[in-house]
Amino acid sequence: MGLSWQDWPSGMVERLRAGLCIPAHPLALRADRSLDAKRQRALSRYYLAAGAGGLAVGVHTTQFAIREVGMHAPVLEIAAAAATPNTLLVAGAVGRTEQAQREARLARSCGYHAVLLSLAAWKGASEDEMIAHCQAVAAEMPLFGFYLQPAVGGVVLSAGFWKRFASIDNVVAIKIAPFNRYATLDVLRGVLEAGAADRIALYTGNDDHIVADLLTPFTLAHGGERVTLRITGGLLGHWSVWTEGAARLLARCQATGAAIPAETLALDAAITEMNAAIFDVAHHFHGVIAGCHEVLRRQGLLEGIWCLDEREGLSPGQGELIAAMAARYPEWTDDAFIRAHLHEWLSD
Numbered sequence: 058m059g060l061s062w063q064d065w066p067s068g069m070v071e072r073l074r075a076g077l078c079i080p081a082h083p084l085a086l087r088a089d090r091s092l093d094a095k096r097q098r099a100l101s102r103y104y105l106a107a108g109a110g111g112l113a114v115g116v117h118t119t120q121f122a123i124r125e126v127g128m129h130a131p132v133l134e135i136a137a138a139a140a141t142p143n144t145l146l147v148a149g150a151v152g153r154t155e156q157a158q159r160e161a162r163l164a165r166s167c168g169y170h171a172v173l174l175s176l177a178a179w180k181g182a183s184e185d186e187m188i189a190h191c192q193a194v195a196a197e198m199p200l201f202g203f204y205l206q207p208a209v210g211g212v213v214l215s216a217g218f219w220k221r222f223a224s225i226d227n228v229v230a231i232k233i234a235p236f237n238r239y240a241t242l243d244v245l246r247g248v249l250e251a252g253a254a255d256r257i258a259l260y261t262g263n264d265d266h267i268v269a270d271l272l273t274p275f276t277l278a279h280g281g282e283r284v285t286l287r288i289t290g291g292l293l294g295h296w297s298v299w300t301e302g303a304a305r306l307l308a309r310c311q312a313t314g315a316a317i318p319a320e321t322l323a324l325d326a327a328i329t330e331m332n333a334a335i336f337d338v339a340h341h342f343h344g345v346i347a348g349c350h351e352v353l354r355r356q357g358l359l360e361g362i363w364c365l366d367e368r369e370g371l372s373p374g375q376g377e378l379i380a381a382m383a384a385r386y387p388e389w390t391d392d393a394f395i396r397a398h399l400h401e402w403l404s405d
Contacts (some may be wrong), residue, residue: 060165072143075225076258077109080303081113082116084119086384092128100353107303109144118346148261150166157193158194197279199401204262230257236264246340260320261288261292265329299390337350340372350364
């Protein structure tokens, strides 16, 4: 029997809707590209100590190839074992319907609360086919919808699609990550027209506009009225690094009232510049995963920046650019916090 968001522990859905800091969990590997369970566990401990309210595992930052090398279940289990009762656990689900349902059932067996559903495998499919797929997976687990940017394999999705998606009862949240303001509004319009704004939590995945997404009152006309929707939290690869700073940033944005201080809004430029280095925007995101690993390696959480695909690594100059960003914006890093606790997280 499938899991509904209404079956979640008391208070969990309220915390999700209020807005959580959810890092997209990386994969800790040894030099021989085997799973480093000790450091994988340390990462989960770090995120939760840093103020993350949830963990997203088996997603892009965890590397989709874990499914092909026997690491899928172990990495889900390691994060679940590190979680507290208040931790929202989100597992990535990919592929066509049979695979995504199987992955949803695995996540449920590991104690996860929702699946982040990628539609990348449905490129070229009709909207009807994609909605039928989403409904089938929603029968297994609550859905965290995912609008992935087309530049890295995502499917262009209309406001009409999002209206139909938001009408699925077991959809509990949407990660909005098209890196496109028009497409971001399509998601909001769809949720609004589905009458699902109170049920579905909106999360930014737009790593190029994190602060702007969190501060903007998205006021849209609907039914002769003006309705304001808010993006309340983030599920981000960017937040897999400097996470203590990310949790502080989220809290600062959430505490901002109707009059947004200029210095808070101005943080959008600094955070986006930091993201450009980590995500390797200069080389079309080639070094995005290795960039996250490089920050964690410098801090001692990872032993190296190895990826399952040996072709993935830092682009020329990316390491130097990451170092420059950390030097420019030290208030949004967390090196001292990690130094103070690293030995605890690496203990057995």
